[in-house]
Amino acid sequence: MLFPNLNLLPSDGEVFYFGKVFSEKNADFYLERLLNTIEWKNDDAFILGKHIITKRKVAWYGDRPFSYTYSKSTKYALPWTSELLELKKIAEEKSGSSYNSCLLNLYHNNEEGMAYHSDDEKMLKDEGAIASLSFGAQRNFLFRHKKAKENNLPTITVTLEHGSLLVMQGATQKNWLHRLPPTKKLMGARVNLTFRTIVQFDDVKM
Numbered sequence: 001m002l003f004p005n006l007n008l009l010p011s012d013g014e015v016f017y018f019g020k021v022f023s024e025k026n027a028d029f030y031l032e033r034l035l036n037t038i039e040w041k042n043d044d045a046f047i048l049g050k051h052i053i054t055k056r057k058v059a060w061y062g063d064r065p066f067s068y069t070y071s072k073s074t075k076y077a078l079p080w081t082s083e084l085l086e087l088k089k090i091a092e093e094k095s096g097s098s099y100n101s102c103l104l105n106l107y108h109n110n111e112e113g114m115a116y117h118s119d120d121e122k123m124l125k126d127e128g129a130i131a132s133l134s135f136g137a138q139r140n141f142l143f144r145h146k147k148a149k150e151n152n153l154p155t156i157t158v159t160l161e162h163g164s165l166l167v168m169q170g171a172t173q174k175n176w177l178h179r180l181p182p183t184k185k186l187m188g189a190r191v192n193l194t195f196r197t198i199v200q201f202d203d204v205k206m
Contacts, residue, residue, distance in 0.1 A: 003096075003167075008156055009143065013172030017158050018165040021094060021133075027163030031135040033083045034191045040106050044073050056112045062101035066198055068123065077101055084193075091131035091195045095167045099131065099195035107180070110137070110187040116144060116177040119168075125197040129169040132194045134160040137187035141166070144177045160192075 008015040022030065040057040060068055061084055062077030069075075080088070084102060092098055107113065119130055143156040160166060168178075180192075 008158060009172065009176065010153060010156075011151075012145065012175035014168070014170040015143065015156075015158075015172055015176075016167045016169075018094060018167070020161050020163045021090065021165045022163035024163070027135055030083060030087065031162070031189075031191060034104070034135060034193075035106070035189065037081055037083065038104060038106075038191075039078060040104075043105075054112075055108065056114070057106040057108075059104040059106075060101070061104070062198070064100075066101070068101070068103070068198065069121065087133060087193060088195055091133060091165065091193075094165055095129050095131045095169075097129040097131070097169075097197070099197050101198050102193050102195045104194075105192045107137075107139075107190045107192070109189065110183045110185055113182040114180040116142075116179040118146075118173045118177055119194070119196070120173040123198050123200040124173075125199045127170050127174070128197045128199075129167055130173075130194050130196050132160075132166045132168070132192060134164050134166070134190065134192050135162060136190035138162060139180055139183070139187070139190055142179050142181060144179075146175055146177060 004016050004018060008017060038059045040059055043054040043056055043058040060075040060077050061080055065076050067074050067076050088099055138159060138161050141158050141160050145151060145153040
């Protein structure tokens with residue numbers, strides 16, 4: 001494990017950007033495979049009591065068919081594909097952590113994004129690492145402290161490149177929000193994989 005020297009966050013968390021960890025050829029290969037072999041479905045969530053179906057698509061894979069609930073929507077993990085197991089191994093080697101699940105997001109173009117949120121669900125390992133791999137269109141990723149005004153902390157922006165790795169760990173999810181903002185600049189598809197560790201789960205027979 002060789003972490004970059006610079007923690008992107010000024011306090012209350014740890015975020016490390018490794019940059020590109022794949023060659024252009026290998027990044028292109030995984031992007032094509034992920035686009036065509038993952039069981040993508042439109043994401044749904046309950047926001048302010050309304051059932052929202054997003055243009056963005058998601059998929060949930062893991063060691064076993066356990067459930068994962070966020071935004072009052074529950075998903076059940078599918079068995080790993082060969083490519084996902086390869087990517088999990090790389091993420092584990094780079095980050096020095098082990099993972100038992102992966103949430104994937106497919107953003108079709110520059111108009112799709114994700115609002116500010118924290119990955120702080122109770123079933124996730126407390127202060128566990130989350131390894132984020134990005135393939136496809138280069139996009140900006142923002143961090144904002146939950147008490148930014150009181151602590152006079154700036155918004156942190158990192159550009160996630162094709163074939164890159166970003167690791168969030170420590171108290172990051174407790175103290176910081178993150179988002180993927182839409183942009184007016186025309187861009188193609190982007191696939192993001194966030195490898196996580198579930199510690200509270202119910203076995204589900206499927």
